[in-house]
Amino acid sequence: MIDVAALRALRSVATLGTLAAAADELGFTASAVSQQIKRLERQVGVPVLAQAGRGVVLTPAGQAVVDSAPDVFQALERCAEAARSVADGAPRGVLRVVAFSTAIRGLLAPAVPRLSTHSPDLRLHLTEQDPDQALHSVHSGVADLALVHDADGLPAPLPPSMTQSHLHTDAGDVVMSRTHPLAALDRPLARADLAGHAWVTSPPGTVCHQWFRRLFENDEPAVPHLIDDFATQLSLVAAGEVLALIPRLARPPLGDHLVARPLRRQPKREVYAAWRRSAEASPAIQAVLRELAPENQLSPASSTA
Template structure:
């Protein structure tokens, strides 16, 4: 009989690529992971791994077994959800991952709603980059998480996860106005030429490797130029403060447009950012996850569209 815990380790190896990464994520030592995978190979009766020096890759049999492991782990999550639905009331800790903008604008209202509806639940929030959410969910460090992607920078699909669309925001080009002391202004309508008009302007771009940074670079490339990056900032309030100080222009999502500094002009672009709720495959019907999804939906600001936006032409 194949051991489920060892199947989980094999699945993580398929996702993470190295035994060291699996060990770090699952709170094992690398030698313990290697030992457990060796036991799994003996249980399977066929080689699951190919070892070349320090590198380990999965054999065709190993990859096939990972596919079956995904199904097995999904069914176990469904079983846990059914058992939870049979209990009276919701109680205990539930771990929620969020990115900064959603944590500031939607999560507080959602937590208030959750406390009123299910006072026995104990939500525990972790701010996490969306790139780390899939691994944290699979490892059991999170139960549900908010993630996002952008036009020109889609978040790759992750096996073993289920997602529910939450909302779609417009992306705005933020620039300094002629009067630095004037209240922030938001223009009406969509201006498809706003980005290309800033080809000679310094840009404030998110750090390398982030979806936001990738979106900005690719959006500028689609407009026919490479942005002249002056600052790399991930925090949108800091980004907007630098725009107000005349340090460059930036692309920012609609949820970040609160408490704007004076002297900023906002132009709506054809780009969008989409926010989704992610959980482990099979866990979507768990009553605690369903309660969080409902609370988050009630916290979406009026005017934001739910569901995906069309890709730019």
């Protein structure tokens, strides 16, 4: 009979290309992964990997094994979930959740106290990952639930083995010092209002930088600071000389010295929860989804909070 851990190791190697990368993802040493692969080869009776430079590639037999792996994992997961559901349907144990940083801050962290009250036997293990990596982690079985956002208006492509549910619409506001001239405008800001002001923004390649560039189209505002951390951005904004475009999920309480104003053309991104179809009946996943449902989320930050 094929060893499930060895099968999972082969699929990880096939996806990541090296034993070392697979070992890092699975939490083993490269030697342990190599031994799992050799055990799998003994079980199926043929080589499943071949050396290719510094990496490895699947043999045709190995590719056939990997192509069949999702059916195996889904069948095993359905078996386990059926057992848990039949028992009493109570969420318990550990649920491995992967999510981008602002979803952890703005959605998961506020849900943890409610989850502790309603599902005291369930624990979350949270890991920060970008959407593409998060979906891979769930698809490969390394994680159970992912929180992801769309990329420039396009939802992240899901493997056929996964499904998703919309959780939240996040928007970006302009944050400024209360002493800044724009703070006196108690209305949504137009692009003309922003002309001539300096900014701190996230580095190129991030969603917030895309929002920022789209806000100005072909204009070239002054951007003396490129900072990835939103708390650091706000510390520079508090000094009174720059503005920042901050997603509401990423925004802490602004206190007495900062103010946020919405934009007339509001930049937005959609946030989704994604999980394996075979885990649909999981009491733990369903419990977390209930706590993350829009009616249970904290009210969006107001324009002046």
